[in-house]
Amino acid sequence: MRKTAVLALVLLTLVAGISMAGGGREAEGTTKLVFTSWRTEDIERMNRINQVFMDENPDIVVEFQPIKDTEYDAQLKSSLETGVAADIVFLRSYDAGLQIWDTGILLPLNDVVPALADFPGSARGAWSSPEDDLYAVPFVGVTHGVYYQKAIFDKYGLEVPETWDEFISVCERLDANGETVFAQGTKEGWPLYEVIFSGLGANFYGGEQARQDLMAGAVKLTDPQFVRAFETLNELQPFFPAGYEAIDYVSMQQMFGTGQAAMFIGGSWEIGIFEDLGSGQSEIGFFPPPVENRGDRLSYCFHVDAGIGINAESENLDAAKRYIEWASSPEFAQLFMEELPGFFAYTPGSYSLSNSLANDMIAAVEGADVTVRTVWEKMSAQSPSGNTLMWEALIDMYNGIKTPAEAAAHVQRGLDTWYRP
Amino acid sequence: MLRQEGKRRWFLVWYILPALVVYTAFMLVPIINSMRLSFFSGDGLIPNEFVGFDNYIKLFAEYPFNERFWNAFFNNIKFFVMVTLYQNILGFLMAVLLTRGLRFSAFLRKLSFIPTTLSVLVVGFLFSMIFNPVWGVFDQILRVLGLESLIRPWLGDRLTALPIVSMVVSWQFFGESIIFYTAGIDAIDDEMLEAARIDGAGFFSEIWHIILPSILPVVGIVTILIFVGDFTQFDIIYAMSTSMGNPGYSTDIFGSLFYRTAFSSPERGGWGMGMGAAVATIMFVFVFVGVGLFLIFFNRRRSKLS
Numbered sequence: 001m002r003k004t005a006v007l008a009l010v011l012l013t014l015v016a017g018i019s020m021a022g023g024g025r026e027a028e029g030t031t032k033l034v035f036t037s038w039r040t041e042d043i044e045r046m047n048r049i050n051q052v053f054m055d056e057n058p059d060i061v062v063e064f065q066p067i068k069d070t071e072y073d074a075q076l077k078s079s080l081e082t083g084v085a086a087d088i089v090f091l092r093s094y095d096a097g098l099q100i101w102d103t104g105i106l107l108p109l110n111d112v113v114p115a116l117a118d119f120p121g122s123a124r125g126a127w128s129s130p131e132d133d134l135y136a137v138p139f140v141g142v143t144h145g146v147y148y149q150k151a152i153f154d155k156y157g158l159e160v161p162e163t164w165d166e167f168i169s170v171c172e173r174l175d176a177n178g179e180t181v182f183a184q185g186t187k188e189g190w191p192l193y194e195v196i197f198s199g200l201g202a203n204f205y206g207g208e209q210a211r212q213d214l215m216a217g218a219v220k221l222t223d224p225q226f227v228r229a230f231e232t233l234n235e236l237q238p239f240f241p242a243g244y245e246a247i248d249y250v251s252m253q254q255m256f257g258t259g260q261a262a263m264f265i266g267g268s269w270e271i272g273i274f275e276d277l278g279s280g281q282s283e284i285g286f287f288p289p290p291v292e293n294r295g296d297r298l299s300y301c302f303h304v305d306a307g308i309g310i311n312a313e314s315e316n317l318d319a320a321k322r323y324i325e326w327a328s329s330p331e332f333a334q335l336f337m338e339e340l341p342g343f344f345a346y347t348p349g350s351y352s353l354s355n356s357l358a359n360d361m362i363a364a365v366e367g368a369d370v371t372v373r374t375v376w377e378k379m380s381a382q383s384p385s386g387n388t389l390m391w392e393a394l395i396d397m398y399n400g401i402k403t404p405a406e407a408a409a410h411v412q413r414g415l416d417t418w419y420r421p
Numbered sequence: 422m423l424r425q426e427g428k429r430r431w432f433l434v435w436y437i438l439p440a441l442v443v444y445t446a447f448m449l450v451p452i453i454n455s456m457r458l459s460f461f462s463g464d465g466l467i468p469n470e471f472v473g474f475d476n477y478i479k480l481f482a483e484y485p486f487n488e489r490f491w492n493a494f495f496n497n498i499k500f501f502v503m504v505t506l507y508q509n510i511l512g513f514l515m516a517v518l519l520t521r522g523l524r525f526s527a528f529l530r531k532l533s534f535i536p537t538t539l540s541v542l543v544v545g546f547l548f549s550m551i552f553n554p555v556w557g558v559f560d561q562i563l564r565v566l567g568l569e570s571l572i573r574p575w576l577g578d579r580l581t582a583l584p585i586v587s588m589v590v591s592w593q594f595f596g597e598s599i600i601f602y603t604a605g606i607d608a609i610d611d612e613m614l615e616a617a618r619i620d621g622a623g624f625f626s627e628i629w630h631i632i633l634p635s636i637l638p639v640v641g642i643v644t645i646l647i648f649v650g651d652f653t654q655f656d657i658i659y660a661m662s663t664s665m666g667n668p669g670y671s672t673d674i675f676g677s678l679f680y681r682t683a684f685s686s687p688e689r690g691g692w693g694m695g696m697g698a699a700v701a702t703i704m705f706v707f708v709f710v711g712v713g714l715f716l717i718f719f720n721r722r723r724s725k726l727s
Contacts, residue, residue, distance in 0.1 A: 070664065073691075074684030081467065096686040187577050187667050243554025245668060246577030251555055260555075380688040384485050388665075388690045395669055399577075414485055 031319040032061045036086035037306070038072035041273065045339040052335060053326055060319045080105050080311065087314040088323060091136045093126035093304040093372075095381035100309075101135045107310040108133045112321050113328045122370075123346040126304035126377075136307025137328045138346040143268045143361045144199025144301045145288045149279070152179060152262040160287045164203075164232065167290040171239045174262050181239035183261035185247025186398040189391020196233055196265050197394060198301045198373040200289045205229040207299030208371035215378055217421025221412040222405075230397060230404035236265075237398050245399050253277070268361050269305075271342035281356045288364040300368035303376070305343075375411070382418050389414040452705065458698035468695040476699035486692065490700070492670050493678040500587050500674055501651040505644055507591035512598025512643070517628060519599065520606045530603065534596035541593065545660025548589045552576050579671040582662060586672050590657050594650070601643050605636035641719030645712055652708050655680055665690060675704045 035050070043064060050062040065086060067075050073096065079085040080100065091097040091106075100106060109116060116124070116134055123138035146167075148160070156177060161167040174181045186192060205226045206213075213219040219226070241247065241261065256264035257277025264270075274284060291298055308327060310320045326332055333345035341355035344362060353359050375386025393407035402410065459476055461468035479486045515533065519526045536544065551559050552575040560572050575581050609632065617631055633640075655676030658666060664681040666673025681690045683697020691697075 070689075073686045073689065077684070092686070092688070096688050099686065185577075188663060189665065189667070241555070243560075243572070243574040243577065246552070246554045246574035248549075248663075251553060255555055376688070383682075383687045383690070383692045383696075385687040385690070387688045391665070392669065395667070399668065401669070417484060 030059050030061050031316045032063060033088060033316055033319050033323055034086040035062055035064050035088040035308075035323075036072075036076070037064070037066045037090035038069040039090075040066045040068055042066065042340065045272070049332070049335050049339055053323065053332075056326075057319075057322060060322065062323065076100070083313060085311050085313075087311055087316055087320045089309055089311055090139075091127060091307045091309045093307065094377045097127055097136060097307060097309075098129065101129055101133070105312055106135045107312040107317070107320075108135060109137065109310070109324065110134050112310075113137065113325050115325075115328050118348050119328075119346050120348075123304055126372075127307040127309075136309040137324060138304065139308045139327070140306040141344045141346060142303050142305045142342065143288075143344070143364070144195050144266070144303070145268075145286055145361065145364070146200075146290075147256065147264040147266055147270070147274070147284050147286050147357075149256075149259055149262050150283060150285050151259070153285075160285065161290050162287075163294050163296075164290045164292055168235060171236070171263075175239055180241045180255075180261040181263060182236065182241065183252050183256035183264045184236075184240050185244045185249070185252050186240070186395050187246055187248040189388075189395045191249055191252070191266075192394035192398065193387065193390035194303075194373055195267055196236070197229070197390060198303070198376075199267070200265060201229040201233055201374070202299035202301050202371050203289055203291050203296070204232045205374075207297075207369040209369075211371055211374055211377075214374070215421065221408045221415070227405050227408045230393075230408050234397055234404050237400075240398070259283070268342035268344070268358070271355065271357050272340060284357070286357045286360045288361075288368075298364060298368040300364055300370050301373060302344075302365060302370045303372045375415075379415060379419055384414040384417065386411065386415055386419075455698050456702050456705075458695060459702045460695075461698075462693060462695040468693065468698075472695070476696050477703075479696065480699055480703070486696070489670065489673070489678060493666075493673045493675050496583060496666075496670075496672065497652055497674040499583060500590075500654070501648060503584060503587035504591050504651055505647050507588060508595055508598050508647060509640065509643060511591070512595055513602050513640075515595075516599050516602030516606055517632065519603055530599065533599045536593045537596040539593065541656035542660045544589060544593050545657050548585075549576065549661050552585065576661060577668050579668055582668060582672045586657055586661055589661065590651075590654070594647075597646075598643050601639050602636060605639035606632060609635045638719065638723055641715065641722075644719075645715045648711055648715060649708055652676075652704060652711070675700070675707075679704060 035046075037046075039046075043066060046064040046066075050064060054060060054062060072090070073092070076085065076089060077100070080089075080103070085105075091100060110133060116137065119138050123141065124134055127136035127138060128134050152174070153160075156173055156179075158170050158173060159166075161170050171181050184191075184196075202208075202211075205228070210219065210225060214221070214226075221227075241255070247255075252264070253266075253270065253273055254277065255261050256266075257274045257279045259279060271281075274280070288298055288300060308324065310317070310324055314320050328347060330347055330349035330351075333347035333349060334351050337343065337345055337351060337353055337358070338355075341353065341358040342361065344358075345351075353362065373387075375390060379386035380388075389411040393402065393410045396402040396410070397404055397407040458468055460473060461470060462472040462476065463470045480490050481487055519530055523529075551557055554560060554572075554574055554577070557575075559575070563569060563572055573581055575585055613631060614627065617627055622630065652675055654674060658664070658672055658674060658677040659680070662668070662672040664677050664685070666677050666681075679697060679700045682692040682700055683694055685691035687693070
């Protein structure tokens with residue numbers, strides 16, 4: 001009998017100890033908010049931004065705990081499911097975010113942050129339910145284009161190309177002089193699709209209108225306009241470095257960032273990465289995707305990348321709401337765009353960016369036909385998704401296994417198995 | 422007497438109970454639950470729409486799911502065969518040499534086990550760097566040797582990617598085979614070997630007629646371990662060719678297929694939890710049946726030999 005009593009006492013003490021250790025409250029009566037994202041490279045920068053918030057709100061501690069990009073979706077799902085998720089979470093645009101909203105675990109933000117009504121409609125649309133519930137603050141947009149090493153361009157007196165023909169002749173000049181033209185590899189499919197096809201291809205398949213037509217089923221990827229985009233982009237393959245089939249994304253960045261290649265077809269999110277590798281705004285330049293003929297209107301892929309939402313089961317909802325409200329303010333947008341040049345906030349307001357690369361990227365939007373990645377919206381909601389089909393098709397095209405027409409047909413064949421416009 | 426024995430039996434249950442409870446809670450229940458999930462579908466985090474055998478039908482018969490599935494299946498078999506060959510043959514020969522009492526054999530025994538203690542992810546990363554076409558030391562060695570014409574995009578070529586990945590796995594777990602085989606060879610009666618030598622048996626006939634038959638059960642155990650390890654292998658693929666099994670799914674095996682289909686969003690190659698659970702169930706059945714067959718095979722061989 002006594003033994004049982006002692007055992008019960010021990011157990012009780014243990015349980016009490018565990019429950020006291022949990023709860024997420026700091027000793028001094030402050031509230032701890034956990035903020036997760038898929039950008040592990042941003043820890044220091046985000047901590048600096050969050051410090052500003054914490055200085056203004058001394059009762060809240062914001063902890064930024066990113067997860068590796070490729071694991072983010074799985075971890076977010078299982079952590080939300082098991083109730084151990086962060087309070088504030090990064091959400092992907094369109095269907096991936098919507099899928100999480102559908103589980104009812106995100107807080108609708110329409111009333112929490114009234115200022116969201118003034119955000120651009122295209123950005124809100126990427127994180128809205130069909131019933132117009134907004135479940136994330138449209139947080140970050142990214143653009144795509146071509147980076148170049150100024151020193152290498154100067155060495156051969158090359159000018160920034162405006163048209164595709166000029167672009168190809170720049171490649172030829174560099175190649176003839178023995179330079180590595182592009183720091184591009186085809187080991188991973190997503191850069192080929194997100195950056196090369198959506199970024200540089202939009203000018204050839206017909207931009208936003210073509211994307212809308214594709215979604216509506218009015219055109220197919222096997223139609224001449226899209227096949228031509230595949231064909232045109234395939235012209236870059238001879239300028240890829242030796243062994244490009246085995247070069248992964250990180251190696252690509254390292255190659256260009258350390259000045260071992262003249263050009264890099266990339267996204268605006270890479271400004272910071274290149275800077276850390278020693279290629280800052282004075283070493284490298286940026287030009288938007290080359291158009292077909294001089295004077296053509298640029299089709300500019302300005303993709304909706306990340307939104308931030310609130311975990312409705314968070315124990316610190318009030319603090320989370322205060323953070324989200326601050327994250328929708330112009331003050332935050334300015335801070336954020338300065339800390340992370342190349343990530344563009346959708347918060348209405350006028351901003352001045354000190355990074356010239358970011359400035360060039362945002363300047364190109366003026367007068368451009370703004371679009372997003374080709375098969376991202378709706379066409380990637382189920383499997384096989386347009387996105388993964390594009391990865392497969394483009395790897396095979398650049399590795400010489402499929403012709404451009406076969407690559408286009410591969411994507412269409414996969415989409416035809418489930419997509420009904 | 423009888424009563425006492427009965428009592429003793431009941432006592433045994435108490436010995437098994439803790440392990441049984443833990444095993445049931447953390448293995449049996451999740452496995453059965455995952456099998457149950459494979460009959461459901463749904464977009465949510467937990468599939469909730471009962472679809473019967475639809476997931477399996479999709480997996481076996483519907484493009485592109487069947488293509489991915491059979492591709493992973495055959496890749497896995499290739500992977501298993503390659504690893505078994507590398508690891509068994511090299512491990513066995515190494516073990517024979519190490520038990521010959523060469524000068525550094527004690528040191529070499531220890532050395533050969535070091536890779537096994539490393540994390541698979543570390544090993545994968547290491548070899549990705551070695552085979553990197555930009556900085557990789559492997560291509561540079563070839564260049565120094567004047568074999569420049571042999572350079573290929575090792576991990577980016579469909580023909581070479583899987584063999585290289587299996588070589589890396591074998592390199593890592595080669596030490597394990599050596600341990601098993603040296604233990605097996607050490608256990609052989611020295612008198613038998615001496616008698617054979619006196620009868621004039623050479624090195625190879627010694628291996629063929631004495632060592633190999635004596636350690637056949639060990640070969641069986643090692644092969645079964647490799648079989649289970651390879652058909653549930655995931656880490657090395659993830660580290661060296663991402664969960665997409667790049668290039669073009671040529672290194673995609675069951676483990677990476679399961680991880681990708683179950684845990685990724687459709688945008689990144691996921692097929693939903695229900696389909697993922699179906700893949701996991703097939704993996705389980707396959708490994709279960711496979712191990713059973715191997716056990717029967719090796720037991721037969723042993724009884725035939727003895």
